[in-house]
Amino acid sequence: MRTALGLLLGALLVAMPASGQNRVRELELNGGLSVEAYRGNLAAATASVVDSTDRAYAAIGEVGARGTVALLEAERRWLFLNFDAGLRQFAAGGFAVRDYAPREWVGQGALSYSELLGGWGVATARAGWRGRSVKDRPPMPLFLQPGFGISTASLKLDLSEIDRVRFDVLADLEWADYSATRLAHQLDLLDRRSQGVEVGASWGDRASVRVFGSVRNSRYANQMTFDPTDPFRRDRTVAAGLSWSIDSPVTADLGVEGTVNRSNSRRPEYDALSARSLVSVPLPFDVGATLLAVVTGKSYVNQSDFKVLVPGEEADNASVLYLDLARPIALGLDASLRLGWTRAEADVGNAYFQRFGASVLLRYRPGGF
Amino acid sequence: MNAEGTSRRAWGQRLRIGALVLLAVLISVVSGSAQQTDLVQERALAYRAARSQHQAALDAWTVREQQWNDAVEEHDRARRAGDGQRTSAALIRALDLGRELDLLERRVKDQRTVLNTARASLLAALDNRIVSLNAQLGGARTAADRARLTALLRDLENQESDLEEEGQVQLVAVTYYPSIQFDMRDTPQTLGYKAQLLRSKAEQQDSVMKHIDREIERIDRDLRRNRNAQSLVTGVERYGDIQVLVGAPNRRTSPGDVRARPDSAGVARPEMTPQQKIGYLRLLRGQVEAAKRQFLQRAADFENQARRIG
Numbered sequence: 001m002r003t004a005l006g007l008l009l010g011a012l013l014v015a016m017p018a019s020g021q022n023r024v025r026e027l028e029l030n031g032g033l034s035v036e037a038y039r040g041n042l043a044a045a046t047a048s049v050v051d052s053t054d055r056a057y058a059a060i061g062e063v064g065a066r067g068t069v070a071l072l073e074a075e076r077r078w079l080f081l082n083f084d085a086g087l088r089q090f091a092a093g094g095f096a097v098r099d100y101a102p103r104e105w106v107g108q109g110a111l112s113y114s115e116l117l118g119g120w121g122v123a124t125a126r127a128g129w130r131g132r133s134v135k136d137r138p139p140m141p142l143f144l145q146p147g148f149g150i151s152t153a154s155l156k157l158d159l160s161e162i163d164r165v166r167f168d169v170l171a172d173l174e175w176a177d178y179s180a181t182r183l184a185h186q187l188d189l190l191d192r193r194s195q196g197v198e199v200g201a202s203w204g205d206r207a208s209v210r211v212f213g214s215v216r217n218s219r220y221a222n223q224m225t226f227d228p229t230d231p232f233r234r235d236r237t238v239a240a241g242l243s244w245s246i247d248s249p250v251t252a253d254l255g256v257e258g259t260v261n262r263s264n265s266r267r268p269e270y271d272a273l274s275a276r277s278l279v280s281v282p283l284p285f286d287v288g289a290t291l292l293a294v295v296t297g298k299s300y301v302n303q304s305d306f307k308v309l310v311p312g313e314e315a316d317n318a319s320v321l322y323l324d325l326a327r328p329i330a331l332g333l334d335a336s337l338r339l340g341w342t343r344a345e346a347d348v349g350n351a352y353f354q355r356f357g358a359s360v361l362l363r364y365r366p367g368g369f
Numbered sequence: 370m371n372a373e374g375t376s377r378r379a380w381g382q383r384l385r386i387g388a389l390v391l392l393a394v395l396i397s398v399v400s401g402s403a404q405q406t407d408l409v410q411e412r413a414l415a416y417r418a419a420r421s422q423h424q425a426a427l428d429a430w431t432v433r434e435q436q437w438n439d440a441v442e443e444h445d446r447a448r449r450a451g452d453g454q455r456t457s458a459a460l461i462r463a464l465d466l467g468r469e470l471d472l473l474e475r476r477v478k479d480q481r482t483v484l485n486t487a488r489a490s491l492l493a494a495l496d497n498r499i500v501s502l503n504a505q506l507g508g509a510r511t512a513a514d515r516a517r518l519t520a521l522l523r524d525l526e527n528q529e530s531d532l533e534e535e536g537q538v539q540l541v542a543v544t545y546y547p548s549i550q551f552d553m554r555d556t557p558q559t560l561g562y563k564a565q566l567l568r569s570k571a572e573q574q575d576s577v578m579k580h581i582d583r584e585i586e587r588i589d590r591d592l593r594r595n596r597n598a599q600s601l602v603t604g605v606e607r608y609g610d611i612q613v614l615v616g617a618p619n620r621r622t623s624p625g626d627v628r629a630r631p632d633s634a635g636v637a638r639p640e641m642t643p644q645q646k647i648g649y650l651r652l653l654r655g656q657v658e659a660a661k662r663q664f665l666q667r668a669a670d671f672e673n674q675a676r677r678i679g
């Protein structure tokens with residue numbers, strides 16, 4: 001993980017001094033401090049330790065960077081590198097057994113190459129990797145995603161407008177490998193390969209609407225079905241959704257997505273509906289307020305007492321709400337106060353864990369990117 | 370006999386050495402003169418090449434300036450007509466042409482530097498040649514030689530004076546809206562009309578600059594909101610804190626694709642970032658401001674000229 005982060009930063013350093021602003025399209029460095037509180041005495045299938053507390057808290061420090069570098073920006077074709085990386089250190093307390101100090105390293109990078117296809121549209125090929133590593137992963141209710149490495153490759157066609165409607169088609173492949181440990185070997189159950197196709201149509205200029213539909217096949221080589229004729233879990237996920245976005249005079253992105261997951265294994269078959277809204281508005285005194293809300297409802301087709309799901313991994317009923325108040329405090333430097341709340345169902349039905357957080361963050365954009 | 374013979378041999382040797390020295394001096398004088406002529410020719414060729422390249426760059430700038438000027442006028446007309454789509458299209462075209470105009474202006478400047486260097490080299494070679502011919506003129510024995518050398522000198526001095534004059538002309542910067550120029554047949558009335566036209570063009574530039582300023586403010590506001598939204602989403606998605614969405618496990622939206630957009634020549638390029646757009650708007654504003662300054666200066670020149678003639 002650290003090597004990958006080093007490679008990303010190395011690529012950035014190589015790209016930056018050569019021709020400065022023309023090559024770095026976007027760059028943001030950020031850091032901050034948070035306090036969070038967690039509620040819920042839950043079992044988690046993939047947590048390597050258990051604790052009897054139903055209240056925990058943590059002080060957290062984080063740093064991160066993200067950006068886009070244009071490696072090639074020619075007429076009719078361009079090659080971009082996107083990266084996003086961060087480090088988060090917790091000092092968690094309130095547990096019965098011991099206090100924990102989890103550390104998360106996260107990173108992702110993607111190379112995307114676009115080329116104009118005559119008057120038909122633009123083709124974009126992308127290869128990417130993202131991953132995370134967690135040291136000293138704590139028990140519930142402090143839920144942290146487990147470590148993994150995911151490689152992706154995709155090809156997207158953005159077709160030219162037909163009667164003011166833009167069509168896009170995306171085909172992608174994904175290889176996911178979870179970091180199982182000696183005490184949490186069940187994380188290997190989530191290793192998978194999947195392929196998907198998504199087709200979308202969008203229209204509108206300042207306010208735009210996009211409808212999309214997708215099909216995805218996933219194969220879990222470590223999950224058995226107990227059916228000798230078809231021994232490994234295979235899922236087919238069909239999703240359809242609609243989103244509406246506007247850039248001015250406020251920034252808003254509202255969407256709804258329905259998912260139907262069917263499998264050769266009875267347990268993970270579910271129907272789900274998720275609504276998401278992101279709204280950013282200006283307030284007096286140069287303050288910008290941004291609200292992010294996601295609500296997900298999910299129902300399993302077959303009721304089963306035997307569940308080996310990871311909370312948050314395969315989405316259970318959940319509500320997430322974030323409010324961010326940001327203000328510029330110097331050239332290229334913004335400060336923000338962020339409040340967050342999460343209520344999510346764990347792998348035991350009708351058992352919820354909650355997370356409350358408050359953060360003070362600084363965001364710096366060197367050189368006016 | 371021996372002494373006489375020795376003396377004759379010594380004289381013969383001295384004569385041979387003298388003849389060799391004389392030959393060497395003659396060769397060096399002739400070749401030096403030929404080298405000077407070659408140098409002048411060589412530098413004259415280099416100067417002509419630099420001048421034609423400079424002219425080509427200037428012509429390319431003028432063609433682009435005309436398109437730029439049309440786009441700025443179209444933008445102003447569309448804005449007055451309240452046609453938002455046409456205004457936006459004309460502004461994008463003006464931005465693209467502004468970038469190309471900027472590149473071409475830099476090329477004109479580069480070519481002008483090359484031209485100035487070539488001119489200075491040629492002037493130095495001409496000076497050397499003139500000094501050398503003056504020395505030859507002083508030693509000329511026949512009237513025909515003197516006449517020939519004088520004609521050569523006059524020709525070189527004329528070349529030198531032409532070069533200096535050309536240098537003065539080329540010091541003038543690129544001219545916006547060059548179709549309005551002074552004409553020997555201009556009457557005070559036509560000069561007044563030209564001044565009026567340039568002043569109205571300057572007013573038009575003012576209005577365009579105001580619109581550009583408003584556009585920069587608008588994009589800056591949008592950019593700030595977008596950044597706030599983007600920072601919140603990437604900040605919480607980075608650590609998977611929001612990964613309770615439905616869909617395949619751990620699915621996360623990939624960083625935004627960069628869409629294509631056609632430029633003024635119909636060639637697709639990556640879509641501009643808002644920061645880039647602000648940068649290009651500032652560049653366009655600078656060009657519009659430079660054009661306005663030129664229009665006012667030229668209008669004042671026409672008015673002075675009209676007063677002088679009238």
